[in-house]
Amino acid sequence: MEKLLKLKNSFTEQGILISFNGPFTHSIIEEIGNAIKRYLEAEQLTQGTVSDVFSVYIEQTQNVRNYLSKKISSLNQHNTAILVIGKTNNHYTVSSGNSILRRDVPALVKRLEEINSVEKQNLKAFYKEALRKPRDPESEGAGLGLIIMARKAVDSLDYSFCPLDEEYDFFSLNVTVTGEA
């Protein structure tokens, strides 16, 4: 079968609505973000769902962008990422994948597990506490993005790591939100 048709069929089967694979820049994040909003508004979803998907999308892509721009040279082949937004039944899943230095993995796992261990109803208090912490000058993000995603997610934060070479792993994060029509 023709390559592109194969890809299209595979996307359709998996319910993939939007996908981007390449270097993330702020303007690409803005452009895709606008496209996502328009797309979801055309789907007649509530403002709430459009906001949730958009918010998870922004936190994921900005986290990835901040990490890559700080840690990996733009000339390095590892300085790219993939973003996929898919729909299954009435749920929307925002997924991002990027290279991560293996030495940075334990701290990230610790943070993800810490957030996943908080009961859903306690996430608001956990978030507010994190919001009150003085910001880490080393980190561009306020370290809050993952908690925001966890608050919006149907389940816990779903993540995995896969070795790429001696130095890098591939980190993927999937966050699913409920669609309300």
Add this chain to the structure above:
Amino acid sequence: MLDIKATKSTPRIIFIEDSDTLEMSGESYPENSFAFFAPVFEWLHSELPKLKALKFDVSINYMNSSSTKCMLDILDLLNEAFEQGKEVSITWFYQAGNDRARDLAEEFKEDLSIPFSIQPFETEEVTE
């Protein structure tokens, strides 16, 4: 003088002297929130002590995590000024029917003692 033009990912921020009103409107997910809001903090630190009163009108439906952190710091400064006797108040407008935008305002309001009014507004579909 404070007058920051809006972009796709940053809000318009302007101080209107005649009415002692600081206005912030649009969406906020800058590439670097702390750099983006730095002029607002500079302005607040130099001008707030000179003002008798300040109205803060916010019309924002979406903020990313780091903007939320900056907003909290701005609101804390205003709250402190209010507790020291300055006439400060906040009016937060959100798009009618957008629960998430209302929740955003409610969560800020919860921790402050300053007069904080949350009001819906009707919007027309804006196409670019």
